[in-house]
Amino acid sequence: MSLFITFEGGEGSGKSTALRKISELLIEKGYETVLTREPGGTPISEEIREVILDKKNTDMDKRTEALLYAASRRQHLVQRVWPALKEGKIVLCDRYLDSSLAYQGGARGIGLEEVLNINLFATENTYPDLTLLFDIDPKLGLARIAANASREVNRLDLEKLSFHEGVRKTFLELAARYPERFVIIDASKSPEEVVADSMKVILARLEK
Numbered sequence: 001m002s003l004f005i006t007f008e009g010g011e012g013s014g015k016s017t018a019l020r021k022i023s024e025l026l027i028e029k030g031y032e033t034v035l036t037r038e039p040g041g042t043p044i045s046e047e048i049r050e051v052i053l054d055k056k057n058t059d060m061d062k063r064t065e066a067l068l069y070a071a072s073r074r075q076h077l078v079q080r081v082w083p084a085l086k087e088g089k090i091v092l093c094d095r096y097l098d099s100s101l102a103y104q105g106g107a108r109g110i111g112l113e114e115v116l117n118i119n120l121f122a123t124e125n126t127y128p129d130l131t132l133l134f135d136i137d138p139k140l141g142l143a144r145i146a147a148n149a150s151r152e153v154n155r156l157d158l159e160k161l162s163f164h165e166g167v168r169k170t171f172l173e174l175a176a177r178y179p180e181r182f183v184i185i186d187a188s189k190s191p192e193e194v195v196a197d198s199m200k201v202i203l204a205r206l207e208k
């Protein structure tokens with residue numbers, strides 16, 4: 001049974017680390033997983049990622065930014081996600097369309113509907129089956145990043161606290177708008193608890 005699961009959340013929510021662990025646990029249970037991320041996951045999409053996140057591109061227009069994320073998403077779907085789903089795999093994707101809605105639509109202020117429209121074009125209306133929202137107070141998330149010297153700091157990490165608060169608020173609005181696919185995970189808990197909570201949700205979905 002194929003399943004498209006996306007992991008969303010603000011900076012320092014721990015979702016990328018949890019995702020790797022969740023993939024291992026699913027493989028142990030005999031599931032075939034594909035672990036991938038946005039922006040990126042294919043050579044073309046990784047090149048687009050470099051342009052978007054380059055700290056020297058401070059003059060990037062917000063609609064250009066939204067279009068680049070959507071372009072990267074499209075290429076990643078075509079080359080990575082759709083083929084894996086066709087083969088019956090579980091795709092675990094670190095960020096997807098909801099990140100564009102929260103960051104570009106909400107926090108940057110372009111508007112949800114406009115960003116949704118370009119993304120529906122890019123994805124041909126491909127929504128995830130399940131979205132885990134790793135919810136955390138941005139003050140805590142940003143403090144975690146600051147304490148983690150090995151993590152690369154990107155252009156969006158450098159935004160003000162109010163930007164990250166806007167991201168969180170929009171993610172929570174999206175969870176309320178799409179209750180059938182969103183589950184909120186309390187990412188302020190310990191890494192072990194976060195993985196356990198996520199696994200419970202995913203297994204319930206797989207065994208449905």
Ligand code: TMP
Binds near residue numbers: 098
């Ligand atoms: P990450 O790999 O640390 O999650 O970094 C990706 C950054 O890009 C992160 O700050 C969130 C941001 N982003 C958007 O603004 N819009 C998007 O559509 C996606 C996928 C990511």
